[in-house]
Amino acid sequence: MSDAKVPVLIGVGEVRGSGTGTEPRSLVVEAARRALKGLDLPGGVDGISMTNTASWRYDDLAELLAQDLGVRPRHLFNAPVGGHWPTRLLDAAAQRIATGRSVVEIVAGCEAQASTTKAMKSGIDPVRDWGWSAAPGGPPAFDPDQLGSAAMQAAGLIAPSRVYPLYESGLRNRRGLTVEQADRESADLYAAMSTIASGNPVAWLTNPSDADTILAVTDRNRMVCEPYRLSMNAMPFVDQAAALVVTDLDTARSLGVADERIVHIWGGAGAEDDPDILTRPGFDRSRALTAALDATLAASEITTADLDVIDVYSCFPVVPKLVVEHLDLRESSGTGPEAATETAVPSVTGGHSSFGGPLNSYSVHSLAAVYRRLSTGGTDDLALVHANGGYLTYQHCTVLSRNPAPRGFVGEPEPVRIAGTETPVAPTTGTTLTVEAATVEYGRGGTAQQAFLVARAESGTRVAAQTEFGDAASALALSVYPPGGAREVVGRRVRVDVRDSGAVAVTEL
Numbered sequence: 001m002s003d004a005k006v007p008v009l010i011g012v013g014e015v016r017g018s019g020t021g022t023e024p025r026s027l028v029v030e031a032a033r034r035a036l037k038g039l040d041l042p043g044g045v046d047g048i049s050m051t052n053t054a055s056w057r058y059d060d061l062a063e064l065l066a067q068d069l070g071v072r073p074r075h076l077f078n079a080p081v082g083g084h085w086p087t088r089l090l091d092a093a094a095q096r097i098a099t100g101r102s103v104v105e106i107v108a109g110c111e112a113q114a115s116t117t118k119a120m121k122s123g124i125d126p127v128r129d130w131g132w133s134a135a136p137g138g139p140p141a142f143d144p145d146q147l148g149s150a151a152m153q154a155a156g157l158i159a160p161s162r163v164y165p166l167y168e169s170g171l172r173n174r175r176g177l178t179v180e181q182a183d184r185e186s187a188d189l190y191a192a193m194s195t196i197a198s199g200n201p202v203a204w205l206t207n208p209s210d211a212d213t214i215l216a217v218t219d220r221n222r223m224v225c226e227p228y229r230l231s232m233n234a235m236p237f238v239d240q241a242a243a244l245v246v247t248d249l250d251t252a253r254s255l256g257v258a259d260e261r262i263v264h265i266w267g268g269a270g271a272e273d274d275p276d277i278l279t280r281p282g283f284d285r286s287r288a289l290t291a292a293l294d295a296t297l298a299a300s301e302i303t304t305a306d307l308d309v310i311d312v313y314s315c316f317p318v319v320p321k322l323v324v325e326h327l328d329l330r331e332s333s334g335t336g337p338e339a340a341t342e343t344a345v346p347s348v349t350g351g352h353s354s355f356g357g358p359l360n361s362y363s364v365h366s367l368a369a370v371y372r373r374l375s376t377g378g379t380d381d382l383a384l385v386h387a388n389g390g391y392l393t394y395q396h397c398t399v400l401s402r403n404p405a406p407r408g409f410v411g412e413p414e415p416v417r418i419a420g421t422e423t424p425v426a427p428t429t430g431t432t433l434t435v436e437a438a439t440v441e442y443g444r445g446g447t448a449q450q451a452f453l454v455a456r457a458e459s460g461t462r463v464a465a466q467t468e469f470g471d472a473a474s475a476l477a478l479s480v481y482p483p484g485g486a487r488e489v490v491g492r493r494v495r496v497d498v499r500d501s502g503a504v505a506v507t508e509l
Contacts, residue, residue: 006249007094007409009263009400011035012368016202017239019114021130024056027241028110029068035106035243036069039255046102047075049089051109052082052360054236055116056126057140058133065108075102079360081146082389083313086363087268088396091411093246094265098409103251109361110241114204117237148391149276151424154502156452156466161233163277163391164316165225165439166454169480170283171318173490175325179480183227186317187211189345190232190353193314197350200369204238204356223442225452226480234315234357242364244371249404263374267411268384268398269295271418277391278464279420283437283454287418289319289388290326292395296384299410300399304328309373309383311366312346315357319388320346346386348373363387367400374402424462429498432509433463435489438478451478451506455494465496465504474506 013034015027028050048062048071058064062076075096079085089107096102116139119126126132147158157163172182191211197203214221214231221229247255252262271291274280280287297303304327312320324330329344349355349369352362363385370383386397398411427433433455440451451467451474467474476482478489496504 005098005100006404007097007246007265008249008252009244009265009371010247010252010255010257010261011037011039011245012243012371013037014202014242014365014368015240016204017112017115019118019239021115021118021126022112022239023126023130023132024053024110024112024241025058025061025064025068025133027112027239028065028108028243031110031241032065032069032106032108032243035245039245041104041255043103045069045071045073045104045106047093047096047105048073049077049079049093049105049107051079051085051089051364053110054081054140054359055111055113056132057136057138059135064133075105081360082394083315083360083362084270084387084389084394084396085360086367087385087387087398088270088413090244090246090265090367091267091396091398092413094267094409094411095413097246097248103247105246106243107246107364108241108243109358109364111236111358111361112239113359114237114239149278151278151464152276154426155278155464156450157277157464160315160391161225161228162439162441162452164318165228166283166437166452167286167392168227168316168318169439169490170437171285171321173488174284179227179486179488183215184211185321186232187214189317189320190214190351192345193347193351194354196345196347197354200350200355202240202365203350203354204235204240205354209354217446222444222446225439225441228316231353232317234352236357236359238356238358240356240358240365242361242368244364244367260377261375263371264401264404265409265411266300266399266401266405267409268396269299269412270394270396270415271295272415273393273418274420275390275393276420278424278454278462279422281421286322286392286395288395289322289392291416291418292397293323293326293386295416296397296399299412300405301407302382302399307382307384308380309348309370310344310346311348311370311383312386313363313388314347314351315388319392323386370400374400422462424464427463427465427496427498427504431457431463431496433457433494433496435478435492435494436462438489440475440479448472448475448479451475453478453506467506468499468501468503471505474504477506477508
């Protein structure tokens with residue numbers, strides 16, 4: 001591949017709003033202008049790709065950004081919902097650059113959920129009172145089928161805050177950790193990320209938290225779904241935007257971009273698991289995550305040991321834990337699972353709970369943070385950025401470096417698709433089940449109010465169900481935090497009885 005076809009990043013821009021009324025469109029325009037600052041582009045911009053904006057509705061935000069910037073791209077794309085799209089969009093733009101179909105492209109994303117939440121609570125009409133776009137404006141609509149399959153909906157497994165804890169319970173059990181050990185690991189990880197966020201100029205929270213504070217269940221840090229406290233959940237109520245400028249090496253040099261500001265896009269790979277979590281073989285790992293990581297490293301002909309920087313999606317602790325495990329970013333100070341300690345925190349952004357979780361656009365900020373890390377003249381050379389979407393469903397990773405890729409651009413924007421293998425069935429009264437994964441959801445007052453269960457019947461068939469809202473006894477039967485102290489529930493045998501509503505009552509055996 002000639003220099004003219006080598007895709008590179010040459011600029012990034014980020015904006016942190018105030019949470020008091022700046023429209024997502026305005027935020028991303030400012031982020032893009034910052035990314036383009038100092039660049040005289042006689043040929044304009046050939047492409048704009050936008051992540052999905054969940055805090056306000058636009059018919060074509062990529063086109064609106066082009067209008068606001070005064071450019072006329074040939075390629076415009078507005079991505080559907082999914083946190084994996086930033087790295088996938090970057091690889092797609094880089095592929096067009098590498099094949100000569102584009103010369104300059106912008107990848108961007110934005111959210112203003114803090115402002116829209118303020119408007120809703122205060123009776124403010126953003127169009128009338130703040131002058132936001134009204135075509136069409138308002139909160140985005142969504143298809144109920146996006147929540148999950150019919151079986152998932154019947155079992156109440158229709159929100160990330162309920163689904164990701166299932167994977168935490170499965171991973172914890174497979175690794176042989178106690179509830180206390182797994183909780184401490186999550187708290188240590190998120191405390192370290194909060195310290196990183198405190199040094200990020202566009203982070204939403206800038207005061208670091210220690211692990212004990214993250215672990216403590218209080219009125220301000222309630223349990224959401226076991227075992228995740230509020231501080232272990234992504235924080236979507238932010239106003240943030242980011243933009244990246246992609247071009248080829250020859251163009252970068254013709255524009256006078258200094259070598260230290262040029263970061264090479266080696267490319268990466270993606271994978272998609274079955275969207276129906278109940279058809280997947282287990283809840284202790286992610287097939288799509290391992291496939292995307294392995295394919296990315298293999299295509300670049302590198303190993304984990306070659307990476308200087310790793311930035312991982314962190315909407316809930318189980319995601320970075322799975323990456324840390326698969327990339328073997330741990331060392332053992334002794335024997336047994338309790339002796340394992342993490343050697344690196346896989347983030348330079350600061351994590352969803354501290355930096356902020358701007359929904360589909362978080363990893364645009366990750367790519368910007370990695371760009372800054374590689375272009376500031378330090379010793380770090382090679383970086384991997386991982387992005388996650390759905391319920392550990394969609395994964396895409398990409399590699400960036402200060403140096404050219406030995407094999408040229410190797411990115412593959414289209415994901416490998418993985419089929420489901422299970423056929424779940426509805427629960428029946430009087431059935432004895434073995435718990436495969438479970439979580440208990442709490443109300444804002446701190447009371448356990450409902451449980452969600454995936455289990456195996458004696459035949460081996462998978463069953464998924466939810467308890468009745470307010471059925472404290474059933475919730476207690478599946479809780480890892482009963483009055484007697486923390487205990488594992490995965491592997492326990494329970495009896496379920498189906499109520500008229502279709503929910504189940506759960507009794508420990």
